Amino acid sequence: MKAEDRDYYLKRASQEDDAARSAASLTARWRHEELASLYRLRAQQLARTDDEEPSGAIVPAFILVPAPPEIEAA
Incomplete structure (x- = not known):
């Protein structure tokens, strides 16, 4: 990635x-907010892989997160 x-x-x-x-x-x-944090995690992951030597390690393309708690508007 670039x-x-x-x-x-x-x-x-x-x-x-x-x-x-x-x-x-x-x-x-x-x-x-969840999507924003996932985008930031992906950017950090790209920064780490750019700084390191390619090691052949498998890098996940996505991150799974649990479903949100039930929230009712007050």
Whole structure:
């Protein structure tokens, strides 16, 4: 992966942060915050693989997260 790929994921994280701030429900806000954190994790992973020698290790392409807790708007 290249530096522009890392920049893409950081830009998407920023967009998800903006969407979380303007979300109408708590569930939508939680999902946007979750996506933002996943984009940041992916960018960090790319930064680590760019700094290290290719070792042939398997790098997951995605991260699985549990479903959100049931949130009811007050």
